[in-house]
Structure formats: structure tokens, C-alpha cells
Amino acid sequence: MKRTIAFTVAILLFALGGTVHAKSMTLCRAKPDLLTLGTNLPVARKAIAERKQLRIIALGSSTTAGYGVSNPAFAYPTQLRIGLEKALPGIDIEVINRGIGGQDVEEMAARMQVEMQENPAALVIWQTGTNAAIRHMPLDKFDSTLRGGLKLGKSLGADFVLMNLQYVPAVVAAPDKEAYEKIMADAARDYSAGLFRRYDIMRGWYDDGMPYAQFVQLDGLHLNDFGQKCIGRLLTRSILDALKAP
Numbered sequence: 001m002k003r004t005i006a007f008t009v010a011i012l013l014f015a016l017g018g019t020v021h022a023k024s025m026t027l028c029r030a031k032p033d034l035l036t037l038g039t040n041l042p043v044a045r046k047a048i049a050e051r052k053q054l055r056i057i058a059l060g061s062s063t064t065a066g067y068g069v070s071n072p073a074f075a076y077p078t079q080l081r082i083g084l085e086k087a088l089p090g091i092d093i094e095v096i097n098r099g100i101g102g103q104d105v106e107e108m109a110a111r112m113q114v115e116m117q118e119n120p121a122a123l124v125i126w127q128t129g130t131n132a133a134i135r136h137m138p139l140d141k142f143d144s145t146l147r148g149g150l151k152l153g154k155s156l157g158a159d160f161v162l163m164n165l166q167y168v169p170a171v172v173a174a175p176d177k178e179a180y181e182k183i184m185a186d187a188a189r190d191y192s193a194g195l196f197r198r199y200d201i202m203r204g205w206y207d208d209g210m211p212y213a214q215f216v217q218l219d220g221l222h223l224n225d226f227g228q229k230c231i232g233r234l235l236t237r238s239i240l241d242a243l244k245a246p
Contacts (some may be wrong), residue, residue: 020114027210028230030201035238039196040245043159047122048243053092054084057119059108059125059156063166064099066228068217072100074225079232080125080239087240096121104131105142109149116156123234125196127163129184133174133222143183150191161194163235167202169220194242196235202227229237 032052048054058064066075073079081095088203096119100107105128116124126149132142137221143194146162164184174180181199188195205215212220215227 004205019152027214027224030204031232034197034201034204035234035241037196037238037242038188039159039161039192039194039242041123041159041194041239041242042243043157044122044239045243048088048091050190051147052090053085053094054088054123055094055096055119055121055123056080056123056125057096057098057115058125058127059112060099060125060163061103061108061131062099062101063130063223063228064096064097064125064127065098066103067101068219068222068224069228070225074221074228074232076228076232076235077125077144078227080236083233083236084239087236091121099127102131104128104135104137105145105149105241109145109152110191112149113156116158121158123159123161123239125163126150126153127198129165129170129180130168130221133165133177133180134170136174136176139176139179139183142180143187146183146187149193150193152188154191154193154207159194160188160191161196162240163198165197166221166223167199167206168216168223171199171221194238196238198231201234203230 044054064077066072077095077097081093084093098115108128150160162184164181165177169223171177185195202215215224217224
């Protein structure tokens with residue numbers, strides 16, 4: 001009898017959790033100007049128009065890898081694929097997740113050529129900056145490494161979108177977080193890359209009254225299910241808007 005009651009309670013809690021989670025996704029939002037990438041993704045457009053194909057490499061660290069999500073489908077690269085497939089019927093969408101936990105801009109830049117040669121892509125989403133900020137990487141080193149990676153990547157024939165820092169307690173505590181953010185914005189502009197302003201989007205959630213617990217795991221660094229899914233959905237909107245832009 002006790003086991004039956006316990007099982008019933010567990011089912012009810014699971015169902016309630018699903019309801020709360022579904023409701024929470026209605027809070028996934030961003031100001032329209034924060035979703036503008038600053039590029040119309042010419043290589044991706046051409047791949048869609050000529051080959052009916054869009055291959056994307058998601059290059060990054062643990063956030064890209066999907067660390068800590070309760071379901072791998074919640075990781076933002078998978079959410080991006082799901083969203084693009086729904087919005088672009090008839091187009092072969094492939095999102096290759098090349099996130100490796102703990103890596104920083106140097107390690108990602110070092111493997112960029114191999115990653116892109118093994119999986120020739122029209123678009124690379126490069127998620128970086130968070131580990132550099134919390135580890136206090138010298139700003140000039142971060143700047144030169146990021147620019148070197150963008151120069152190499154663009155020479156290999158892909159569009160690039162930089163995904164900047166996360167607005168989470170571990171990053172907010174870093175003294176030069178805005179400086180890393182500015183370096184990424186300047187590099188994106190100088191190399192005609194897109195910029196997905198994750199830091200400002202997430203700061204908007206917090207400033208609007210959303211507690212960290214809504215989008216950050218208990219470690220104060222990694223995104224939880226809501227954070228991952230929402231970033232994936234907003235990134236999808238940004239890319240679709242860029243593809244539709246004149």
C-alpha cells in the first residue's frame with residue numbers, strides 16, 4: 001500500500017514538474033534588437049538556395065556539449081536543429097555538436113581547422129568567452145586568439161556567429177566581463193561575423209525579475225534545461241531572421 005501511494009505521488013510530481021516546465025518556457029524572451037546578428041549569412045543562404053542543405057558546426061565548451069541537461073535534446077545545438085527543420089521544410093539541416101567541456105578560446109581555435117575540414121559547414125556557431133572571463137585570461141591574449149580563429153575560419157569558407165558570455169553568477173563575479181564582451185563584439189564587426197548577444201539576453205531575464213535558479217544550475221555557471229532550451233530557440237530566431245533579411 002505504501003509503495004502504491006509513493007508511486008502515485010511520484011507520478012503526480014513528475015506531471016506537475018512537466019507542467020511547470022512547459023509554463024516556464026513561455027518566459028523565454030528577448031528584446032528584438034538583441035536578436036539581430038549583424039550579418040545576413042551569405043554562405044548559409046547560398047547553401048540553402050543551391051544545395052537545399054545547411055550544415056552547422058556548434059563549436060564551444062561545456063554549454064555547447066550540453067553539460068547537466070536532463071535530456072540531451074534540450075542542449076541548444078539540438079534545439080537549433082529542431083527549430084530550423086521546422087522552419088525550413090525541404091532543407092537538409094545538420095547541426096554538428098563539437099562542444100568539449102572545459103575548453104577555452106585557445107583550444108577551440110587550435111582544433112578549428114580540423115573540425116571544419118572534417119565537416120565542411122556553411123555556418124559555425126562559436127560559443128566562447130565564459131571560461132576566459134572566469135579564468136581571467138589576459139584580454140590581449142583573448143583578443144588575438146579570437147581574431148586568429150575567426151580569420152582562419154572565414155578563410156575556410158563559412159559564415160561565423162560568435163555566441164558571447166553567459167550572464168550567470170560565476171561570470172557576474174568576474175571583474176572584466178564587459179571587456180571580454182566588447183572584444184567579441186569588435187571582432188565580430190571586424191570579421192563580418194554575426195554576434196549572438198547571450199550575455200545581454202540573459203541579463204534581461206534577470207533584470208526582469210527571473211531568478212538565477214530559473215535558468216542556471218546550482219553550480220552558478222552552467223545552464224539548466226530552461227536556459228539551454230531558451231537559448232536554442234532564440235538562436236534559431238536570430239538565424240532565421242538573418243536568412244530572411246535583405
